[in-house]
Amino acid sequence: xxxxxxxxxGNKNDAPGKTLLSVDDASIRLAGQWILKNINLQIERGQTxxxxxxxxxxxxxxxxxxxxLLRPTSGRVTFGGVNLSTSDPKAMASIRRRIGFVFQNAALxxxxxxxxxxxFPLRHNESHRPxxxxxxxxxxxxQEVGLPTESALKRPAELSGGMRKRVGLARxxxxxxxxxxxxxxxTGLDPIMSDVINELILDTRRRYxxxxxxxxxxxxxxxxxSDRVLMFFPRRRLEDNDSQVLFDGPPSGLETSDDRxxxxxxxxxAGDRLREMSMGNL
Amino acid sequence: MDxxxxxxxxxxxxxxxxxRAPVSPFVQWVTDWGSAVVDAITTVGDLGLFAWQMLQWxxxxxxxxxxxxxxxxxxxxxxxxxxxxxxTFIGMVLAVQSHGQFRAIGxxxxxxxxxxxxxxxELGPVLAATMLAGRVGSAMAAVLGxxxxxxxxxxxxSMGADPIHYLVVxxxxxxxxxxxxxxxxxDFMGIVGGYFYSVVILGIDHAAYLNHSQEGVTGxxxxxxxxxxxxxxxxxxxxxxxxxxxxxxxxxxxGTAATTAFVYSFVLILALDLVLTxxxxxxxxxxxxxxxxxx
Numbered sequence: 088x089x090x091x092x093x094x095x096x097g098n099k100n101d102a103p104g105k106t107l108l109s110v111d112d113a114s115i116r117l118a119g120q121w122i123l124k125n126i127n128l129q130i131e132r133g134q135t136x137x138x139x140x141x142x143x144x145x146x147x148x149x150x151x152x153x154x155x156l157l158r159p160t161s162g163r164v165t166f167g168g169v170n171l172s173t174s175d176p177k178a179m180a181s182i183r184r185r186i187g188f189v190f191q192n193a194a195l196x197x198x199x200x201x202x203x204x205x206x207f208p209l210r211h212n213e214s215h216r217p218x219x220x221x222x223x224x225x226x227x228x229x230q231e232v233g234l235p236t237e238s239a240l241k242r243p244a245e246l247s248g249g250m251r252k253r254v255g256l257a258r259x260x261x262x263x264x265x266x267x268x269x270x271x272x273x274t275g276l277d278p279i280m281s282d283v284i285n286e287l288i289l290d291t292r293r294r295y296x297x298x299x300x301x302x303x304x305x306x307x308x309x310x311x312x313s314d315r316v317l318m319f320f321p322r323r324r325l326e327d328n329d330s331q332v333l334f335d336g337p338p339s340g341l342e343t344s345d346d347r348x349x350x351x352x353x354x355x356x357a358g359d360r361l362r363e364m365s366m367g368n369l
Numbered sequence: 370m371d372x373x374x375x376x377x378x379x380x381x382x383x384x385x386x387x388x389r390a391p392v393s394p395f396v397q398w399v400t401d402w403g404s405a406v407v408d409a410i411t412t413v414g415d416l417g418l419f420a421w422q423m424l425q426w427x428x429x430x431x432x433x434x435x436x437x438x439x440x441x442x443x444x445x446x447x448x449x450x451x452x453x454x455x456x457t458f459i460g461m462v463l464a465v466q467s468h469g470q471f472r473a474i475g476x477x478x479x480x481x482x483x484x485x486x487x488x489x490x491e492l493g494p495v496l497a498a499t500m501l502a503g504r505v506g507s508a509m510a511a512v513l514g515x516x517x518x519x520x521x522x523x524x525x526x527s528m529g530a531d532p533i534h535y536l537v538v539x540x541x542x543x544x545x546x547x548x549x550x551x552x553x554x555x556d557f558m559g560i561v562g563g564y565f566y567s568v569v570i571l572g573i574d575h576a577a578y579l580n581h582s583q584e585g586v587t588g589x590x591x592x593x594x595x596x597x598x599x600x601x602x603x604x605x606x607x608x609x610x611x612x613x614x615x616x617x618x619x620x621x622x623x624g625t626a627a628t629t630a631f632v633y634s635f636v637l638i639l640a641l642d643l644v645l646t647x648x649x650x651x652x653x654x655x656x657x658x659x660x661x662x663x664x
Contacts, residue, residue, distance in 0.1 A: 156523055180529040188527035194520040208528045211433070258528075 107132045107266060107298050108153060113162030115148055122148045123330050125162070128317070132265075135292060135299040137309040137338070140319030141352070145330040146302045147191075147270060149319070153300065154186045154268055155179050167265070184212050187259030187267040187297075191274060193251040195243035195258075202239035205229065205258045212262060228257040231294075232287060249280035256287060260295070267291065269301045273308050281305065288312045306353060310338040318349055419533070419614070420607050423541060426534040433530070436539040444505050444540070445547035449554060452500050456555035459492055460484060460562030468571055478577035482585025484563035489586055493556035494594040495642060498601035500555075501548060502634040506609035509540055510630035513613025514623040522614070532614070541606040548602035549595045556594065589653055597645045601638050608634045 110128040114121065122145040130136050138146050151157045152164055155171040163172040166182055174182065195204045205225045209216055226236055232253040243251055252272060259267055269288065273281035285308050291297060292312075303309055309316050318334035318341075334341065334349045341353045351357070392400075463484045471477050513536060516522050525532045560582075567573045612630040616622050 151523070154527065156526055176531065180531065183527055183529045186527065188524070190520045190524055192519060194524035196521055196524070197515075197519075207530075211528060211530050214434075262528075 105131050107167060108300075109165040110153070111163050111165070113152065113159040113164060115145070115152055115157065116160040117148065117157075123152075123159075126330075126332060128332075128335075130298060130300065132298050133296060134314050135288070135301065135312055136315045136317060137301045137303055137313040138317045138319060139302075139304055139306070139309050139352070140330070141321065142304065144319040144321040146319055149330075150268055150270060150300065150302045154188060154266075155182060184208075184262055185265045187262065187264035189252070189255045189259045189267065189269045189272060191271040192248075193243070193255035195251055195254055197243055199242075200239065201229075201234075201241050201243065201246070201254050204243065204254060205239075205261055208258060208262045224261060225257075228261050229254075231260075231290075232257045233283070249276050249283065252276070252284060253287065256284075256291070260291060263295065264297065266298045266300065269299065269303070271303055271305075272301060273303065273305045281308065282311075284308075285311045306341075306355075309341075313338050316341060318352065320348055415615075416607070416611050419537075419611050422533050423537050423607065423610075426531065426538050427541065430534060432539045432542065433535050436535065437542065440539040440543040441547060443508075444501070444543035445550060448501060448504055448547075448551055451504060452497050452551045452555050453558045455496055455500060456488075456493065456558035457562035459496055459555075460488060460559035460564075461566040463487060463492075463559075464563045464566040464571065468567070477571075477573050479581045479585075480567050480573060481563065481578045481582030484567070485560050485582050485586045486590055488559040488563070489556050489590045489594050491594070491642070491646075493559060494552045494598040494601060495638065496559075497548060497551040497555040497598060498605065498638045499635060501544065501551060501602065502605045502609070502631050502638065505544070506605045506634050507627040507631045509606070509609040510613040510616070511623055511627040513610055514616030514626035517614060517616045518618055518623060537606070537610045537614075540610055541603065544602035544606035545599050546602075548598045548605075552595055552598040556591075593646070593649050593653075596649065597642060600641055600645060604637045604641060605634045608637060 106129045108128075108130040110126055113123065113126045115123045126149070138149065140146050148157060152159055153166075155164070155166070155174070158172055163170050165171065167185065169178065169182060171179070171182065195201075196207065199207070202225055205228055206221050209221050209224060225239065229236060229239060234250060234253055234257070238246065238250065238254075243254070246254065256272075272284050272288065276284065288299060288301065288308075289312055292299060299312070301308060301312055314337065316334060316336065316338050317332055319330045320333045321330050333346050334344055336344075341349060344350055344353075464480060467480055467483055468477070471480050471483075513522070516536070522532045522536070525535055564578065564582075568575050568578055609630040612626045612633070616626040
């Protein structure tokens with residue numbers, strides 16, 4: 088895909104109702120700087136889309152915008168036909184129940200046990216459920232992510248990084264969301280635990296009819312779990328540092344991309360990047 | 370490494386090192402002050418919106434289950450011993466400081482009236498508020514700041530829970546409902562401390578001390594102190610939670626949030642104390658021009 092048409096992604100002629108998430112000409116400006124500009128994207132139901140890119144290119148900001156934690160400065164983000172950019176807080180709260188979010192460092196509540204962490208979305212959003220049902224669901228999800236039931240009474244600080252991420256996944260899945268968003272799911276984990284997380288992402292997709300967005304810079308994760316890969320790239324100049332999207336296609340297309348920067352990223356080669364950085368022209 | 374260095378040195382200067390057009394000191398001065406004023410106005414507006422959102426949640430939805438008791442315990446039960454202890458010392462210090470002057474004019478037995486009025490009117494509520502801001506306010510800012518930095522606040526939002534409703538409302542309620550109790554404790558222990566030092570250590574007559582103490586303090590004095598304390602509690606909760614919610618990343622950010630929460634709360638407590646005292650005294654003297662008893 089050439090640079091010229093790189094920021095326009097997805098097939099705009101998708102059948103209505105099939106598209107779960109749509110981004111139309113969205114730009115985001117934070118702290119006086121453009122982080123993203125004119126991004127167009129459509130994600131269909133059931134797809135697993137990975138967003139890859141260098142550190143600081145705006146992946147996490149984009150992901151938070153996709154789920155309504157940030158609002159675009161201009162343009163719009165539509166989830167299931169609802170415009171997140173203009174929704175009131177009540178509507179947003181109801182939409183967020185349909186989205187599971189697995190944070191980079193799990194973001195478990197320190198003051199709660201693992202059981203309470205996983206039960207939190209249920210207790211908050213489905214308070215009518217009897218405690219026996221909550222307990223059954225929590226234990227079921229603990230088992231699904233491969234954690235022993237004894238860990239339910241532990242605090243997050245007592246768990247390893249991989250276990251915390253699995254608890255975060257269990258918490259994100261307990262409300263049966265339509266969309267699960269993973270923020271750097273394998274960062275900081277050893278290769279085996281990274282693969283365990285990748286398997287869990289695939290397993291989740293097999294078990295539930297869920298759409299997934301995986302933000303990562305781990306190429307193995309992108310290759311293993313994705314139907315589509317988007318690659319973001321920062322374009323740092325004197326006046327702006329907006330990200331552009333360089334690649335949208337299946338993981339197998341990364342190695343043979345027309346764009347030199349995509350190939351460099353995939354191969355982990357710096358090339359003449361240092362020179363470009365020193366010129367402020369990354 | 371040599372190759373890398375040679376590439377850097379042969380390249381154009383980095384963007385950050387490209388010189389800007391010279392700016393006169395006056396223009397720079399105006400720019401700096403303008404920026405500071407805009408930042409200050411933005412912060413005040415942001416704080417106002419934060420407080421408004423909190424009040425909206427307060428009156429439209431019950432606090433989340435399981436959040437009230439734990440905050441009441443943190444704010445009330447755990448603060449009680451330290452407030453009692455400091456109140457006792459303040460009462461004794463007042464006795465030590467005032468005794469010399471009162472003895473010189475032969476009014477030693479009136480010491481209790483001055484100690485008790487000072488405590489009930491001013492020192493009790495301000496002391497309780499200061500201890501609350503230091504012990505609880507800083508902790509609130511640090512906890513919420515850590516939650517912000519570790520994305521726990523984002524996690525709350527992502528699960529459909531409003532962070533202000535879930536985290537701020539219970540802390541606000543705990544502060545405004547329990548600071549009167551802490552104030553009463555500070556008053557009581559200060560009075561006990563003053564009595565102990567005056568009567569037991571300094572040997573002032575017990576009956577005379579108590580008689581004059583009763584004359585010196587009115588119901589209005591007690592009311593004014595407790596009434597003011599509710600406002601102090603509100604200021605501590607809002608300021609501390611706001612600083613926590615707007616914590617900058619990293620350990621330094623959390624530390625700064627905790628420190629500024631206390632400093633801003635303390636300054637606001639003293640400013641509010643002055644304003645409320647003037648207003649309440651004006652109301653009192655317009656109702657009772659002769660300075661009669663409130664109750």
